[in-house]
Amino acid sequence: xxxxxxxxxxxxxxxxxxxxxxxxxxxxxxxxxxxxxxxxxxxxxxxxxxxxxxxxxxxxxxxxxxxxxxxxxxxxxxxxxxxxxxxxxxxxxxxxxxxxxxxxxxxxxxxxxxx
Amino acid sequence: xxxxxxxxxxxxxxxxxxxxxxxxxxxxxxxxxxxxxxxxxxxxxxxxxxxxxxxxxxxxxxxxxxxxxxxxxxxxxxxxxxxxxxxxxxxxxxxxxxxxxxxxxxxxxxxxxxx
Numbered sequence: 368x369x370x371x372x373x374x375x376x377x378x379x380x381x382x383x384x385x386x387x388x389x390x391x392x393x394x395x396x397x398x399x400x401x402x403x404x405x406x407x408x409x410x411x412x413x414x415x416x417x418x419x420x421x422x423x424x425x426x427x428x429x430x431x432x433x434x435x436x437x438x439x440x441x442x443x444x445x446x447x448x449x450x451x452x453x454x455x456x457x458x459x460x461x462x463x464x465x466x467x468x469x470x471x472x473x474x475x476x477x478x479x480x481x482x
Numbered sequence: 483x484x485x486x487x488x489x490x491x492x493x494x495x496x497x498x499x500x501x502x503x504x505x506x507x508x509x510x511x512x513x514x515x516x517x518x519x520x521x522x523x524x525x526x527x528x529x530x531x532x533x534x535x536x537x538x539x540x541x542x543x544x545x546x547x548x549x550x551x552x553x554x555x556x557x558x559x560x561x562x563x564x565x566x567x568x569x570x571x572x573x574x575x576x577x578x579x580x581x582x583x584x585x586x587x588x589x590x591x592x593x594x595x596x597x
Contacts, residue, residue: 400584400585409573409587409589410527415583455525457527459527470517471529473526473527475525476525
């Protein structure tokens with residue numbers, strides 16, 4: 368168990384809808400990362416937060432947004448959903464930027480299916 | 483920009499034999515970390531091993547070792563005495579320096595261990 372909790376585990380919704388994915392980082396970790404993994408693909412970095420502030424942004428669509436709250440949990444909001452947004456969305460956490468040798472600890476992911 | 487290349491989409495190995503999974507990377511930052519993750523069919527991301535750019539010795543963790551050739555910018559994962567449970571996707575990843583803390587992943591290699 369990595370200590371990173373993601374909810375829900377599965378989500379099925381229709382095109383055009385909006386969903387929110389939730390992540391609670393490992394106890395003591397200040398930084399949260401979101402990744403998207405489409406079928407049989409690698410992990411695409413979406414966005415990183417550190418202690419409530421956006422730290423780095425990757426290939427995140429404008430229809431997607433995220434935030435990290437004061438209790439350090441994070442939410443990824445996906446709107447105007449398209450079929451191509453169907454994927455496994457991972458949240459990961461680590462202690463802090465500057466610790467380049469610390470691995471990311473991943474949650475079990477939220478599998479989103481857009482129909 | 484960071485770039486991770488895994489040139490082997492799929493690999494087969496006989497049980498109890500050793501296997502090497504290739505990873506090359508590209509960065510202009512002298513400080514970076516290299517990571518390997520395992521993703522079994524159940525989907526979770528499991529951290530295996532880490533190598534820092536300034537580490538003098540190759541990293542080892544149980545049956546996993548990392549063949550780090552800095553001048554060639556390669557960080558190959560060696561799995562010794564393969565087991566059926568090693569069948570999974572394996573991802574190489576890199577994190578640059580102390581100030582850019584996002585982690586980027588390669589496309590992955592699917593390893594199948596044959597009995």
